Amino acid sequence: MAKNKAAVVPAGAEFMVRVNDQNVYQLKDKKRAEKMAERLNRIFQDGDRDLDFLTPSVMGKDDKLYYGIICPTVRKNKGRTHFHNPKRKAVDRNMYPPVDWVDSPEPDKQTVVFEFESTDTNVPWVTALVVTNRIRRAIELHFPDASGRRKHPLRCYLLYIPHNQTDAIETVIADKAYCAVYAHPCQGRSGGTHSPKCEELGYRPENISNPFTAYFEDEDEFEILHGCDLTCAITRSNGWYTKYKNHFLRVTNLKNNRSVVVRVTDEAPRGRGVELTYWAWQAIGKPTDRNAVRIELLKS
CATH class of the missing domain: 2.40.40.10 (RlpA-like domain)
Structure with a gap:
C-alpha cells in the first residue's frame, strides 16, 4: 500500500493543501482546505482504491452543474470489466461505476475530493483539471493502473490539458x-x-x-x-x-x-x-x- 498524505500549511493569509509535500491548491478558507485534505487522506487509506481514477468531474443538482474532483470507488478485486477486443484481458475492478458523490467517514466509501465554488474560478473545468494533475503528480498508486503498461507501474500519469481555456x-x-x-x-x-x-x-x-x-x-x-x-x-x-x-x-x-x-x-x-x-x-x-x-x- 502506497504511503500518500495530505496536509494543510499556512501560506501568508491563506492556506495551502499539500500532498506528499507538494503544493496542490491554495484557499482563503481554512475549513475548506482542511476538508479537502481530510477527504484525500480518507481515500488514500483505502488500499484497494485505484487512485488513477482521481479525475475532474461534474454533478448536476437543482438545475445547476457543480465541477469538482472525484475518486470513485473503483477498487481492486471488486468486480471485473470486460472488453470488446478479444486480445484485451478483463481487469480485476469495475472501471465504470455509477455516479456517487459521497462524503463519508469510511475510507472505502469516500469519493468526493473537492467542489469548486463560483468565487474560486471562472473556468472550473480547467481549474479542476490543473489541480487534479497536481495531485496525480504527487501520489503513488497502490497498484498498477488498468492499462497493463510496464513502465513506471505505480506512477499516476497526468491528464492532457487543452490550450483553449476560456469560457468564451x-x-x-x-x-x-x-x-x-x-x-x-x-x-x-x-x-x-x-x-x-x-x-x-x-x-x-x-x-x-x-x-x-x-x-x-x-x-x-x-x-x-x-x-x-x-x-x-x-x-x-x-x-x-x-x-x-x-x-x-x-x-x-x-x-x-x-x-x-x-x-x-x-x-x-x-x-x-x-x-x-x-x-x-x-x-x-x-x-x-x-x-x-x-x-x-x-x-x-
Missing part, C-alpha cells in the same frame, strides 16, 4: 448533433462484444474495445478511459476528430439547455456526433440520439 465560444461546431454515452456502468459486465441488456439504456450495450483512450500514439502516455472524467469521443466524420482532438468543447442538451465542458480524448464512430462519458452525460440530463445536443468549441 470560438465557433459553433453543430447546432444539432447526435449524442450518445460511453463508459456506462452497464458496459463491460460480461465477456464478448456486448453486455446484457441495460435497463437505463434499453438495449444491450457494446463493450468498450480497450481500457484507454485513442489519442496518444505513445502507449506509455495514453490515458485510461475514466467514465467519471469530463471527456468525450467525437466522430471522425466532417474531420471533427482530427480538428478538435485535445480541445475543450461545450456540449448542451437542447431539451433543458444544460451544458457541460469536456475534453476530446477519443474517436467516436462515423455519424455518431459526440459520445459523452457517463458522468458528464447524466449531469446534463442524458441527451440521446439525433439532434440532441449543440456542440461548441471554446476560445483559446
